[in-house]
Every structure is written in C-alpha cells, then in structure tokens.
Amino acid sequence: MTSRAGAGAQPVERPTTAWGHRNILDLDDFTPGEITSVLSTADTMREVLRRPVPKVPTLRGRTVVNLFLEPSTRTQSSFDRAAKALSADVLNLSASSTSVAKGESLIDTFRTLEALGADVVVLRHPQSGAPYLAAREVSAGVINGGDGWHAHPSQALVDIYTVQQHLGDVKGRRVVIVGDILHSRVARSNVWGFTALGATVVLCGPPTLLPIEVARAYEGRDVCVEEELDRAVEEADVVMALRLQRERQEQGLLTSVREYVRGYQVNDERLRRAKPEALLLHPGPVNQGIEVSAEASRGQRSLIEEQVRNGVAVRMALLYLLLRGEG
Amino acid sequence: MPGVDRRPLLIRGGRVLDPGRGLDRIGDLLIEEGVVRGVLSRGTPPPPGCRLLDASGMVVAPGFIDLHCHLREPGFEEKETIETGTRAAARGGFTTVCAMANTEPAIDNAELVQFVLRRGRETGGVRVLTLGAVTRGRKGETLAEMEEMAASGTVGFSDDGSPVGDARVMRNALAYSRRLGLPIVQHAEDAALTSGAAMHEGWVATRLGLKGWPAAAEDSVVARDIALVRLTGGRLHVAHVSTRGTVDLLRRAKEEGLPVTGEVTPHHLALTHEAVLGRSWDGAEGVMYDTNAKVNPPLRTQEECAALATAVKEGVIDAIATDHAPHTWQDKAVPFGEAAVGISGLETAAGLLLTLVSRGSLDLITVVERLTAGPARLLPERWRGLGTLKEGAPGDVVVLDLKREWTVRPEEFASKGKNTPLTGARFTGKVVATIVEGAVAYLDEGTKMEGA
Numbered sequence: 199m200t201s202r203a204g205a206g207a208q209p210v211e212r213p214t215t216a217w218g219h220r221n222i223l224d225l226d227d228f229t230p231g232e233i234t235s236v237l238s239t240a241d242t243m244r245e246v247l248r249r250p251v252p253k254v255p256t257l258r259g260r261t262v263v264n265l266f267l268e269p270s271t272r273t274q275s276s277f278d279r280a281a282k283a284l285s286a287d288v289l290n291l292s293a294s295s296t297s298v299a300k301g302e303s304l305i306d307t308f309r310t311l312e313a314l315g316a317d318v319v320v321l322r323h324p325q326s327g328a329p330y331l332a333a334r335e336v337s338a339g340v341i342n343g344g345d346g347w348h349a350h351p352s353q354a355l356v357d358i359y360t361v362q363q364h365l366g367d368v369k370g371r372r373v374v375i376v377g378d379i380l381h382s383r384v385a386r387s388n389v390w391g392f393t394a395l396g397a398t399v400v401l402c403g404p405p406t407l408l409p410i411e412v413a414r415a416y417e418g419r420d421v422c423v424e425e426e427l428d429r430a431v432e433e434a435d436v437v438m439a440l441r442l443q444r445e446r447q448e449q450g451l452l453t454s455v456r457e458y459v460r461g462y463q464v465n466d467e468r469l470r471r472a473k474p475e476a477l478l479l480h481p482g483p484v485n486q487g488i489e490v491s492a493e494a495s496r497g498q499r500s501l502i503e504e505q506v507r508n509g510v511a512v513r514m515a516l517l518y519l520l521l522r523g524e525g
Numbered sequence: 526m527p528g529v530d531r532r533p534l535l536i537r538g539g540r541v542l543d544p545g546r547g548l549d550r551i552g553d554l555l556i557e558e559g560v561v562r563g564v565l566s567r568g569t570p571p572p573p574g575c576r577l578l579d580a581s582g583m584v585v586a587p588g589f590i591d592l593h594c595h596l597r598e599p600g601f602e603e604k605e606t607i608e609t610g611t612r613a614a615a616r617g618g619f620t621t622v623c624a625m626a627n628t629e630p631a632i633d634n635a636e637l638v639q640f641v642l643r644r645g646r647e648t649g650g651v652r653v654l655t656l657g658a659v660t661r662g663r664k665g666e667t668l669a670e671m672e673e674m675a676a677s678g679t680v681g682f683s684d685d686g687s688p689v690g691d692a693r694v695m696r697n698a699l700a701y702s703r704r705l706g707l708p709i710v711q712h713a714e715d716a717a718l719t720s721g722a723a724m725h726e727g728w729v730a731t732r733l734g735l736k737g738w739p740a741a742a743e744d745s746v747v748a749r750d751i752a753l754v755r756l757t758g759g760r761l762h763v764a765h766v767s768t769r770g771t772v773d774l775l776r777r778a779k780e781e782g783l784p785v786t787g788e789v790t791p792h793h794l795a796l797t798h799e800a801v802l803g804r805s806w807d808g809a810e811g812v813m814y815d816t817n818a819k820v821n822p823p824l825r826t827q828e829e830c831a832a833l834a835t836a837v838k839e840g841v842i843d844a845i846a847t848d849h850a851p852h853t854w855q856d857k858a859v860p861f862g863e864a865a866v867g868i869s870g871l872e873t874a875a876g877l878l879l880t881l882v883s884r885g886s887l888d889l890i891t892v893v894e895r896l897t898a899g900p901a902r903l904l905p906e907r908w909r910g911l912g913t914l915k916e917g918a919p920g921d922v923v924v925l926d927l928k929r930e931w932t933v934r935p936e937e938f939a940s941k942g943k944n945t946p947l948t949g950a951r952f953t954g955k956v957v958a959t960i961v962e963g964a965v966a967y968l969d970e971g972t973k974m975e976g977a
Binding site: 349411 | 727736858
C-alpha cells in the first residue's frame with residue numbers, strides 16, 4: 199500500500215483531449231486530433247514511468263482483463279504492466295485458462311468476464327473482426343489487442359509515437375512497410391494511423407504477400423504499393439520490417455526464404471538509399487538475418503527496443519482515455 | 526404440400542402475366558379442381574360457390590419455382606425443416622421448391638429421395654421436389670446410385686455446398702446425366718483457390734484482413750465443366766452464378782448449342798461485398814464484419830451485379846433461384862471467419878427482385894419468366910407443366926402488389942433461419958397471396974378472400 203500512497207500524492211495531470219471512443223477496435227475511425235490525444239497522454243504516462251515509484255492510483259478499483267486467445271508475449275505483458283502502473287486490477291486469461299478450450303463461444307466468454315466486473319477487455323484473437331463481435335455484445339470497453347490479419351491499433355500507436363519522438367511531426371514523411379503485408383495487422387493499422395497524420399505509406403513485398411486493390415481499400419489516404427524494395431526505400435523517413443513467418447514458404451507463397459532475403463531484407467546497404475536520418479522499426483519478434491539483417495537491427499537507426507519501451511506508456515494512455523470518464 | 530382445394534377460385538381484375546406464353550392482360554383467372562381453367566373476360570359471372578380474390582391493381586402470375594433451396598431435413602432440423610422451409614416458400618410466392626442434397630445424411634440414394642418427397646407431401650406448405658447427390662456422401666469421390674435416384678423422382682444431381690472437384694468424377698457424372706436426361710448442378714469452386722476464404726477477393730477483404738475468394742475460382746471450374754459437356758453430351762446447370770467470367774462462358778456455350786444452363790440468386794444480383802462492411806441496402810441494419818452477408822459464392826462487386834442482370838435479361842441465365850440457406854443464430858454469432866455460409870432468402874427474394882424492377886434495374890416480365898417458365902424448362906418432362914397459367918396447368922399462382930412498401934423483419938419469417946443481411950431493408954413490391962393447386966398457401970394480412 200505504500201507505493202499507492204506515494205503515487206497518490208502525484209496524480210496524473212489531465213490533458214485536455216479530444217476523444218470519442220468507447221472501444222479501440224482499429225484506427226480507421228480515429229481523427230488526427232484523437233491520435234494526437236493518445237500521443238500527448240502517452241508523454242504524461244512516460245513521465246509517470248520514470249518516477250521512483252512508477253505507479254499512479256488513477257484506475258484503482260477498475261478491472262482490466264487481458265484475454266489472449268493467441269500466443270503473445272509483448273502485447274500482453276505490455277498491457278499487463280500498463281494496467282498495473284495505473285493501479286487497475288488485472289486478470290490475464292489465455293485459451294487454456296478459459297472455457298474457450300471447452301467450446302465456449304466468444305460471446306459467452308465476454309458475458310462471463312463482464313459479470314465478473316471487467317471494465318475493459320483487451321482481446322487478442324486469431325480471427326479478423328472478433329473484437330467487433332465482442333464490442334457489440336457487451337458494455338465493457340474492448341481494446342483490440344490484435345485480430346487475425348486485420349488490425350493492431352495499440353501497436354500502430356506505439357510505432358507512430360516512437361517515430362514522432364525522433365522526427366517530430368510525421369506529416370509529409372515517407373513510411374515504408376516491407377514484408378508480409380497481406381497477413382499483417384500491424385501494417386493495416388499503421389496505414390490508417392500514419393496517413394491520418396499526413397504521412398505517405400508505401401507497402402512493399404513480394405507479389406504473393408501483397409493485398410489487392412489497396413488504393414480502393416484506403417480511399418482518400420496517401421498509400422501506395424511498390425514491389426521493388428530498392429525503389430521503395432528511396433528517400434524514406436521510416437522503414438518498418440515485418441516478421442516473416444516460415445510457414446509462408448510451406449504455403450507456396452515464397453519461392454524460397456533465400457530469395458526473399460535477397461529481395462526484401464532490410465539491411466545497411468538498403469537503408470543507405472533512405473534519408474540519412476531514416477529510422478528502422480520492427481513490431482517484433484525479429485527473425486534476425488531474415489527480414490532484417492543483424493547489423494541493421496542493432497544499428498543506430500534501429501528503434502526496435504525503444505518500441506517495446508514505449509509500448510507501456512502508449513497502452514497506459516489508451517486504458518486511461520477509455521476509462522477516465524466513467525465510474 | 527397442402528391438399529388440392531377443388532372448390533372454384535376466381536382471382537379477379539388482376540394483370541395476368543404468364544411470360545412463358547407471352548400473356549399479359551387484365552382478366553379474371555379461374556381455378557377449379559385445383560387446375561387452371563383459363564382467363565375469363567371481364568364481367569363473366571363467377572361459378573356458384575366460388576371463392577373470390579380481388580386482385581385489381583395487382584399482378585397475377587404462375588407460382589414461382591425455386592430450383593435451389595436448403596430445407597435442411599434430415600439432419601439439421603435446428604436450422605430448418607421441410608415444414609418451416611416450405612411455409613417460408615409460400616410466404617415468398619414459391620409454389621414449388623427443389624431441396625438440395627447436402628443434408629445429414631446426404632440425399633445420395635433412392636430411399637432418401639423418397640423420404641424427402643414423402644415429407645414434402647406430408648408436411649410441406651408447397652410442392653417439394655429434390656435433387657440427389659452426385660457422389661456418395663457428397664465426398665466427390667465415387668458416383669452415387671444415380672439411376673435409382675432418377676427413378677425415384679430426383680430432378681437433378683448436385684453436391685452443392687461442395688463442388689465436384691475431380692475432373693474424372695465430373696466427366697463420369699455428366700455421362701450419366703446424358704443417359705438419364707437430368708442435369709448435374711455444379712457448385713463451381715476450385716477449392717485449392719478458396720481454402721480458408723471468407724469473402725470476395727477485393728478491396729473490402731483487403732481492408733478487413735479477410736482471405737479472399739477470387740472470381741477465377743468459379744470461372745475456371747465452369748470452363749472445365751463446359752469442356753466436359755462437349756466431351757460427354759451431359760447436361761450442366763451452373764448453380765448460383767456469381768461472376769462475369771461465368772456469364773461469358775455460359776453465353777458462348779449456349780451460342781455453341783451446348784446443353785448448359787445457369788441460375789443466379791437475388792442476393793448476387795442486388796448486393797455487393799460492401800454488405801460485409803454493414804452496407805447492404807437502404808434501411809438495412811448491417812454491422813461491420815456482418816456474418817449475415819457471408820455466403821458461398823461470396824457477394825461480389827457492382828460490376829458483377831450489372832453483368833448478372835444483363836445475363837438475366839438476355840436469357841444467358843435461365844432462372845433465378847434463392848439458394849435459401851437457413852442457419853441458427855449461434856451459427857452466425859461467431860467471428861466472421863468461423864461463421865456458417867448462407868442467407869435465408871425465400872422470404873426476401875420477391876421483395877428484393879420487385880424493388881430492382883421498381884428501380885429499373887430489371888423488367889417485370891423477365892423477372893417473372895426467370896422464376897416460372899425459365900426454371901420449369903430445366904425440370905424433367907413430368908414437371909414441365911409448372912410455371913404457366915395455361916388451361917389444365919396445376920393451379921399454382923402468386924399475386925403480387927408492385928406498389929406495396931414494406932420492411933424486412935426476420936422475426937416475422939416462417940423460416941427458422943433469420944440470417945439475412947437485409948434486416949430493416951425497405952422494399953417496394955410484395956407477395957400478397959400464394960395458391961398451390963387451388964389451395965391457399967399464404968395470404969397477406971391485408972388481403973381477404975371471399976367465400977373461403
């Protein structure tokens with residue numbers, strides 16, 4: 199209790215924020231002002247995390263459930279730390295620790311969690327769109343912790359936050375995302391997030407790993423597709439490499455990992471084509487020597503570890519913004 | 526099916542439309558002994574003891590024939606039964622429905638064909654015909670006993686829900702099709718291209734992160750099957766055509782004189798993949814990742830809808846069929862990728878099609894033809910007398926109010942399947958009466974029959 203008392207002496211300053219969300223399902227419905235609110239709130243949270251006792255009583259008595267129905271280390275521990283730093287009660291559930299394994303439906307699982315007093319459920323689910331189903335059926339807030347190939351809004355906000363710390367305004371910046379775009383929820387949410395703030399997003403990958411009709415899918419947003427990585431990285435401000443799952447080769451989507459590395463690995467030589475101050479991001483976990491070379495991932499431009507550090511502050515901001523008005 | 530009502534019935538003052546015979550005039554339609562007696566000139570006094578239905582301002586047409594619906598019995602009675610499915614058919618203006626074979630067990634032998642036909646006679650609200658499976662257990666491996674099923678009255682063969690994927694099996698099935706004079710109804714889908722697919726491959730799938738079902742997966746199977754028709758002389762009917770590519774292939778096959786036909790569903794004519802984003806129709810209450818818009822083949826693009834409408838007008842597509850596919854709430858209340866495929870369509874088909882007519886996308890006579898004489902031509906000889914109002918035809922009639930505006934309310938469906946992306950949709954044009962062999966199968970609340 200001493201830590202709580204100590205933290206309680208310094209409450210979080212309430213930033214004036216534009217915010218109209220009961221759930222965080224994707225960034226497609228976020229205004230630039232709302233994204234900016236998250237980023238400025240994350241600044242405040244980062245300051246909390248630097249205190250000797252990195253904890254505030256803001257969400258005392260509130261319950262955050264992490265329902266992770268697909269394995270995850272980073273996102274789940276990041277939400278766990280974020281909720282605890284805000285003094286919320288946290289329940290971590292996986293497929294094996296719920297009745298999901300016994301065939302319980304997602305809706306029934308959510309109703310049970312709500313009956314147990316969950317104020318927010320962070321859901322990781324292998325199926326695209328699952329958080330929308332959950333959000334329609336329960337009154338607790340739902341944060342999409344990653345759904346299928348569809349969206350990973352908290353990760354995209356971490357990426358934007360990390361870039362903004364180094365480059366300032368992201369407006370007019372060229373952000374290249376390279377790799378398995380087709381199956382990437384991180385790429386999809388980053389398209390919405392970065393373009394909302396006025397950046398250009400270039401999606402790059404082999405033809406079998408690129409989605410179709412991208413211009414129509416993100417109509418009105420500044421996004422394009424480029425199959426040649428050497429061309430895509432020209433004048434780039436940010437290069438984000440995505441994890442390549444080995445099973446893509448078994449599925450026949452790759453000629454070989456060796457050819458993938460030759461065409462699409464982010465390495466120092468390719469980064470030299472980008473702007474001198476260009477940044478390297480990766481949502482993790484990294485396959486070193488596959489989608490990114492060992493030198494590049496440990497190099498000066500690499501922000502991969504910083505992304506992880508910023509993850510907690512950004513997720514604190516999301517929990518705070520979602521729960522502050524209530525109770 | 527309801528018993529024959531032998532009492533005379535006069536449907537008065539309607540626009541009698543029988544596109545199979547080019548008939549389109551105001552008149553009084555007389556049915557007696559469950560059979561059409563003819564169109565009387567205005568003012569002819571009704572026979573004594575005659576039931577009277579005032580149809581002034583309405584369209585009086587042959588009862589609709591649905592070549593493709595899933596009645597789910599036996600095996601999936603929680604989704605639908607022959608009783609509830611045919612009550613839904615009657616509400617939708619259909620007087621004859623053809624049940625698909627993907628039940629549990631599959632309708633793959635003569636006893637099961639007879640079971641469906643018997644249940645239809647005992648419990649059905651309309652006339653029930655059935656297809657038999659092409660292969661045993663619909664596994665796509667060995668042919669079912671097609672000859673015995675044909676002798677028991679099956680109207681065609683289909684593994685619908687799954688394609689006959691193996692070209693050798695399809696070749697052999699078409700060879701029997703030629704001998705038996707019954708069509709192979711192909712669900713055209715190259716499974717290697719659609720494994721794990723949840724919706725049309727296009728920009729909506731890109732946006733939602735769902736695996737796409739490319740149009741080429743249908744086109745390539747149809748192209749192969751047409752080649753096999755050329756080889757065998759068998760009859761091919763393409764179920765639920767959803768692509769422009771199939772339309773082009775059907776057009777060329779017909780020009781070549783091959784025995785190849787096709788059907789389209791109302792939802793593929795009217796709705797696009799944007800329904801999955803919750804945008805299906807004016808007034809409809811859709812949601813993001815709307816599992817009620819998940820159907821196989823998937824809803825596609827506006828361009829495909831336009832090509833399908835043109836094909837209906839040109840007769841490249843012979844029939845409009847519902848592919849009525851009822852499911853329980855639980856089957857659909859799951860993440861999109863896990864949801865069952867199919868739309869409960871019997872009770873929205875006419876309203877949706879008549880609304881397309883009211884908007885000028887289709888014309889009334891063509892729509893009625895593709896629901897009556899069009900499908901009747903694809904049935905075995907014994908049933909060719911359906912789909913018309915000529916003297917001596919079974920007294921199967923639908924009465925349509927083209928001006929009636931109404932709202933789709935699935936809770937009012939007779940079908941157990943409330944799974945439609947059209948909840949709340951506003952339609953112009955409604956079925957107000959359905960008559961099967963002179964007996965009332967459905968009468969809209971506001972419609973009264975005198976002397977009944």
